[in-house]
Amino acid sequence: MNRGLEFVHKSMLAYSAACRPLCQKLKLTQTAFDILMFLANNPCCKTASEIVEIRHIKANLVSVNVDRLVREGYLLRQPVKGDRRKTELICTALAQPVIEQGRAVQDNFMKNLLRGMDETTQAAFFSAITIIDRNMDELLKEMK
Template sequence: MLGPTEFFRSSAQLKKQYDRQFIKMASRYGLTANDIHLLLFLADYPECDTARDISERMFLPKSCVSRCVDSLTRQGFLSSREDERDRRIAHLSLLPASSPLIEHGRRIRQDFFALMCCGFSPEEYRQLDRLTEKISNNLQEAFHYD
């Protein structure tokens, strides 16, 4: 029977293997895994385009997001523009140079998910979807985040 110990051990194993894929990819481009995840996040959620949005939704410290944004901007993968109402806020946009990295990252993500769910029946996949959403909702409600 699945208990907390096994659940968290399996979750840690999943994250470790997932992170390894992105560390390997990022090193090919001279980036960090967080850089790649930030690019993927902006590609998937273009409306969440501020450092604050990214920090809150990716559960990363603002200092980490700031380092990634600075690095990705310097390397020509991101641009930023000042908010019209609040000059302290910068809105981030992906630049065309980021497209190959995003495509590569999406392939890694899709391949990893397919490997993780290998052998699942359609019903098991639907169960996973429902349970994952339920866990996420429980955490959002308990810890009050979006």
């Protein structure tokens, strides 16, 4: 496995492992938890299709888990004004404690990833990510 692919794979495994105790405590699947956290952390993204596109979760898994999150009171479906075919997913008050706990897990996960890096190295790392992100945006524009 090449280093980039291995890094992404290990990151996903480590993140899932970090989330597992909270998911078990809350009786949520990892996918349901991921959907809830995605919606909470990305307020500009509110639809199931955005979850599918950006998080690369299969549409049927998004559908099943969104249905469950709605049924359990964590999400509300709200029609989009001007386009009755689209539905926004809104996190409810019941979801807020889950989101707070999830963000604590995410913060702790990031601290553990950066453990052993001094502030200068961390700044260089995040600067490199910003540059790579900008370059990817340019490449995507050129490919259209």
